[in-house]
Amino acid sequence: MGCLVLASLVLITVSFRSSALDGVQGVGATVLRPFETAADRVTRPFRDTVGWFQGLVNAKNQNAKLRARVAALEQEQIRYASALEENVQLREDLNYHAPPSVADFGKVDAEVVANAQSAIEDTITIWAGSSNGVANGDVVVEPTGNPDGTGALIGTVTHVTPDVSRVTLLTDNESAVTATDLTNTNVIGAIRPGSGSSLILDRVPKQPAVRVGDTIITAGSLGQGPLKSLYPRGIPIGTVTGRSNSDANLFQNIRVQPFVDLSSIESVIVLTPKKTG
Amino acid sequence: MDALKAALVLFVACLLQLSVLTEYKAFRSASIVLVALLAIALLRGSVFGAIAGFATGLLLDTATLGTLGVTSLLMTLAGFWIGRYGETTARDRFHAPYLSVAVVTLLYAFGQVLLQFMLGQPAPAGAAVHALPGALLLNLLLTLPVYALARRLFPPAELGDRVREVRLLG
Numbered sequence A: 001m002g003c004l005v006l007a008s009l010v011l012i013t014v015s016f017r018s019s020a021l022d023g024v025q026g027v028g029a030t031v032l033r034p035f036e037t038a039a040d041r042v043t044r045p046f047r048d049t050v051g052w053f054q055g056l057v058n059a060k061n062q063n064a065k066l067r068a069r070v071a072a073l074e075q076e077q078i079r080y081a082s083a084l085e086e087n088v089q090l091r092e093d094l095n096y097h098a099p100p101s102v103a104d105f106g107k108v109d110a111e112v113v114a115n116a117q118s119a120i121e122d123t124i125t126i127w128a129g130s131s132n133g134v135a136n137g138d139v140v141v142e143p144t145g146n147p148d149g150t151g152a153l154i155g156t157v158t159h160v161t162p163d164v165s166r167v168t169l170l171t172d173n174e175s176a177v178t179a180t181d182l183t184n185t186n187v188i189g190a191i192r193p194g195s196g197s198s199l200i201l202d203r204v205p206k207q208p209a210v211r212v213g214d215t216i217i218t219a220g221s222l223g224q225g226p227l228k229s230l231y232p233r234g235i236p237i238g239t240v241t242g243r244s245n246s247d248a249n250l251f252q253n254i255r256v257q258p259f260v261d262l263s264s265i266e267s268v269i270v271l272t273p274k275k276t277g
Numbered sequence B: 001m002d003a004l005k006a007a008l009v010l011f012v013a014c015l016l017q018l019s020v021l022t023e024y025k026a027f028r029s030a031s032i033v034l035v036a037l038l039a040i041a042l043l044r045g046s047v048f049g050a051i052a053g054f055a056t057g058l059l060l061d062t063a064t065l066g067t068l069g070v071t072s073l074l075m076t077l078a079g080f081w082i083g084r085y086g087e088t089t090a091r092d093r094f095h096a097p098y099l100s101v102a103v104v105t106l107l108y109a110f111g112q113v114l115l116q117f118m119l120g121q122p123a124p125a126g127a128a129v130h131a132l133p134g135a136l137l138l139n140l141l142l143t144l145p146v147y148a149l150a151r152r153l154f155p156p157a158e159l160g161d162r163v164r165e166v167r168l169l170g
Helices: A002-017 A022-094 B002-019 B032-044 B046-063 B070-087 B096-118 B125-153
Strands: A105-115 A123-126 A139-141 A153-160 A165-169 A177-181 A184-193 A199-202 A215-218 A236-244 A253-258 A267-273
Touching: A002 B046, A002 B070, A022 A105, A022 B002, A022 B046, A105 B002, A123 A267, A177 A236, A199 A236, B002 B032, B002 B046, B002 B125, B032 B046, B032 B070, B032 B096, B032 B125, B046 B070, B070 B096, B096 B125
Parallel strands: none
Antiparallel strands: A105 A123, A105 A267, A123 A165, A139 A153, A139 A267, A153 A165, A177 A184, A177 A215, A184 A199, A199 A253, A215 A236, A236 A253
16 A cells, blocks of 8 residues: 555656656557547447437427528628628738738647546547647647637647647636637637636726627737737637626626537647748 | 456446546536445455555546546545455445445545645635535445446455454463
C-alpha cells in the first residue's frame, strides 16, 4: 500500500513537472484507442435506439417551429448574400486587411476517443496528434455547426502526443475566450464556464446593449497588445439566453447557451495554423 | 485467476465510463469504475483493492491524458480502505457495499478537489458539491447490479480459506 501511494506521488510529480512521461502516456492512449472504439461501436445501436425514441417525441413539435424558421432564414440568406457581395467589393476597394479568420487555418478532422467530463474538469481525448500537425493551443470546432462549414467552437488543444490529444472544452474552469456579439461588435467580453452546460459572457460593461437571442462569436485578436488571441475571429459560440444587471456589479451578467451539446461530441475539427513562407 | 478477472472487469468498466456513461448528461457524474473497484476490494481485501485501484487509476489517467498518478492515488486509497473494511467489520453485512460506495463517492469527490487545489489547478469545490447528490444516487443505483456481478465472479472466501493462523490457548 505504501509503495503504491509513493508510486502515485512520484507519477504525479514527474507528470506534473516535466514531459518525461508524455511519450509513455501517448503510447498507452494509442494502445487503448481500439478498445474504446470497439466499446463505442458495441454500444452505439443501444444509444441510437434511445436517441431515436427521444427524437420521435420531439419531432412533431419541432417540425412546425422549424418550418417557420426555415422560411425566415431563407429571407435572411438573401439579404446576407447581397451584403457579402458588397463587403467583398468594399474590402477590395479599400485594400482592407482583416484579422485571421477560419479560412486562414488548415483543418484536421478527428474522432473523439474518450470523454472525461466531470464536475472538476471538462476534457475530451481526440484521435489526432502532433503527427497530424496538431499542436498545443490549436482551436477545436464542431464539424457541422455553421452554414459555411466552420462549425461552432468547442475548445482548445491542451495536451498533445503523436497520435492523440486532449481538448479542454469551453465549459472547463480553465477556459476563457474573447468573444463579441455578432450584431453589436462593440460588445467585447470573455466567455467563461457557467453553471451546468451554459456559459457566461463576462466583463461586458453595462452600456452596450446585448439582447436575448443574439449570437456570440469569437472576437479574435483586436490588433492591440503583443499577445494575439488564440481564436480566429467569427467562430460561432452560442446564443444569449438571458441577461441581468445588479448595482453591485460593474458588468452585465450574460448567460450564453453553446451551439454545441458539449456532452456528446463524436467528432471535431482542429484548426491548425497554415505554414507560411 | 482472480487478478485476471478483476483486470477484465475493471478494464470493461473503464471503457464503459469513458465511451458510454459520459455521453449522457444524466450519467456523467456516475462512476462505474469506482463502484466496480469498491465491490472487488470489498470481496478480495485491502492489498488486492489497493493494487487494483492503482492499476485502474493509471489506466484512466492514461486514456484521458490527465496528470498521471492523480486518479491512481485516490483509487489506491479507496481500494485499500474498503478492502480493509471488507476484511474486518463488513463481512456478510448487506449494507456494506452501499455504505462503502456512499462514503467513498463523497471522499473521492473531496479528494479530487483537494488534489487539484494542491497541484495549483482550478479546484471548483462548488461544482463538486453540486454534482455530489447526483453522483451519490447514481453510484448507489449502480451498486446493486455491479456488486451482484462481482459477487458471482469473486465469491466470498470460505471460512477455512480465511483463517491463516490459529493460536492455541491454554
